[in-house]
Amino acid sequence: MLDWPPLVENRHLGRRRITRERRLGLTTWDDLSNPGRARRFFERRPLPPFHPEATEYDPDNAWWLAELSRLIYRHDVEEARSPLTPTRATFLARAGLAQKAFFHAPKPGTQAYLVEPLAGPRFAALVFRGSEDLRDWITNVRLPLEASPGLPGRVHGGFNAALSAVWPEVDAALDELDVPLFFAGHSLGAALATLAAARRPPRGLYTFGSPRVGDAAFAEALAAQPFYRFVHERDPVASLPPEELGYAHAGEARPLASPPGPEPKSLSAWMQRLLSPPRPLADHAPIHYVRRLAQASEPSSGGSRP
Numbered sequence: 001m002l003d004w005p006p007l008v009e010n011r012h013l014g015r016r017r018i019t020r021e022r023r024l025g026l027t028t029w030d031d032l033s034n035p036g037r038a039r040r041f042f043e044r045r046p047l048p049p050f051h052p053e054a055t056e057y058d059p060d061n062a063w064w065l066a067e068l069s070r071l072i073y074r075h076d077v078e079e080a081r082s083p084l085t086p087t088r089a090t091f092l093a094r095a096g097l098a099q100k101a102f103f104h105a106p107k108p109g110t111q112a113y114l115v116e117p118l119a120g121p122r123f124a125a126l127v128f129r130g131s132e133d134l135r136d137w138i139t140n141v142r143l144p145l146e147a148s149p150g151l152p153g154r155v156h157g158g159f160n161a162a163l164s165a166v167w168p169e170v171d172a173a174l175d176e177l178d179v180p181l182f183f184a185g186h187s188l189g190a191a192l193a194t195l196a197a198a199r200r201p202p203r204g205l206y207t208f209g210s211p212r213v214g215d216a217a218f219a220e221a222l223a224a225q226p227f228y229r230f231v232h233e234r235d236p237v238a239s240l241p242p243e244e245l246g247y248a249h250a251g252e253a254r255p256l257a258s259p260p261g262p263e264p265k266s267l268s269a270w271m272q273r274l275l276s277p278p279r280p281l282a283d284h285a286p287i288h289y290v291r292r293l294a295q296a297s298e299p300s301s302g303g304s305r306p
Helices: 015-023 029-033 059-071 088-094 134-140 157-164 167-175 188-199 216-221 267-274 286-296
Strands: 097-105 110-117 124-128 145-147 154-156 181-186 204-208 227-232 252-256
Touching: 059 088, 059 124, 059 181, 059 204, 059 227, 059 286, 088 097, 097 167, 110 167, 110 188, 124 188, 145 157, 154 157, 154 188, 154 216, 157 188, 167 188, 181 188, 188 204, 188 227, 227 286, 252 286
Parallel strands: 124 181, 181 204, 204 227, 227 252
Antiparallel strands: 097 110, 110 124, 145 154
16 A cells, blocks of 8 residues: 555656656655645545554554645645645545644744544644745754753754744644644654644654754653654655754654665666655655555554554
8 A cells, every 4th residue: 555656746747757657666856845746645545543542652643644744735725826636625624634723934934734633533633844945944954052941952943943933823722722632744844843842742743754853951851752753764854953063863763664666677767767856865755654654554564552
């Protein structure tokens, strides 16, 4: 299930080429830089249940939160006059979910949504979006560690400023909830989810392709939280900012590995590989986290559940 990257919309790449790339197991540039343009989300059938009562690692919850961390990249009516169809709201509804709130700070480029189920056991997921444009990358490279009131240790100043831009609205929305709460995000979104957990501990924190966020004291302060940090293969973002600058990873590391893809057997296949994102850069694409976690949560995979 979910063995290949999804068919994506890309004005530079035809549908036929994308289909061939899927068959060859290649990552597309849209998979990496425009994951919200994918045409498929929540493809598993049947959909596994979400387990809001889980206080330890849950493989089904990990898959749901990885997919929500990919879907947040899709722009909807809050940001686009003519959003892609199906819309983000439509994909959520098909999966039995609804967006309760959307948080948007244009200047630092911070976005997040708060999602709830339409039926069944109650819970809420706060999911942050990762980097999309130059402003986000500028946020990412503000490297000096800084002390921040109310936070343990020292943290990345740019990440913290990006979270602070939406935190008053986020915090007020969370005050209205009386359900188990989960935080998640991919890339920069993972860093923001980690900082949010330091401000307001959730039931569970699941991050995907996260950079380092703070120093060892910050990481130690989060050690008691149910915090699961996934790293796919050699995802380069997980090695930044460097430890030499005083940074340390927080959370329980959960490595994910992909099976080797088929070797190209024709000139056109080799050209498609050359025109695709190179490894390890391609390892950062959120679809890889979704695919690997889908496999890990299958009953036959031996994924653990509390």
